[in-house]
Amino acid sequence: MVKFSIIIPVYNEKIGVRKTIEDLKDFLKKEGFESFYEIIVIDDGSTDGTSEILDKIDEIKLIKHKKNKGYGAAIKTGVKNSTNDFICIKDADGTYPKEAIKDLLSFLPEYDMSVGARHGETIKSQYVRNFAKFFLITLVKILTGTRVPDLNSGLRVFKKSLFKEYEHLFPEGFSLTTTITVCSIANGHPVKYLPIDYHPRKGASKIHPIIDTYNFFIIILRTVLYFKPLKVLLPIALGLLLLSLIIGILSGLFLEKVLDTTVTILFVSGIQIFILALIADLIVNKFKKNG
Secondary structure, three states, X not given: OOOEXXXXXXXXXXXXXXXXXXXXHHXXXXXXXXXXEEEEEEEEOOOOOHHHHHHOOOOOEEEEEOOOOOHHHHHHHHHHOOOOOEEEEOOOOOOOOOOHHHHHHHOOOOOOEEXXXXXXXXXHOOHHHXXXXXXXXXXXXXXXXXXXXXXXXXXXXXXXXXXXXXXXXXXXXXOHHHHHHHHHHHOOOOEEEEEEEOOOOOOOOOOOHHHHHHHHHHHHHHHHHHHOHHHHHHXXXXXXXXXXXXXHHHHHHHOOOOOHHHHHHHHHHHHHHHHHXXXXXXXXHHHHHOO
């Protein structure tokens, strides 16, 4: 049985944080994990009384941020202060089933990361988020060639070495889970997905569907561009070259003259981006070769 550290980022979760942590401790002891885990709770600058509640909970390692730094920053603090080689992250809002942790741990060390992929009625009823989720998952599939059941699940177990390898790329906000997922897929790390239930949260959600979806979109593009620039830049280059050809042909057929300026700009831009893609790919491969 592997030793692991459970990291719980907390920000203004006074409604359900005590029950979430106490239920988790009871479950781990019942399953015989008592001497194999530590619980690290990061209070990310809570202002609603959560901090005072956490002070009264035993058998946890409590670390407090003086101000709110973000979900990703809290996870980083937790990993930095962990003593084990395997990390489990779990939200404090009661949405993720504690029972899944045992199954997720069973996939390591064969896999570098195991993820609880959310499903159930609670997920199905969130129409706006489901549309955003479908869009982001489709984007990742196009860019990496891999279908990801759940891109940003807040319940997962991974090797600390995996986290450390890409920590310099992780943002301070909610996009950390998305980033580590895309980093792992883009670099061929084995990742296991386990279907899990997802319960209604206790307290108000801190996710902003439009703003956070935009941030996730940028993170995905940036991360894939970092590791596989051809996947992002080559379609853009080919699209511009094709568009210049189409405009040239159509303007020649239906207008009195070819739109040579527009065609030239599009064609030259396509060639420039194509060359940039090749150079970027060579640089990435050189760095990979040099370790």
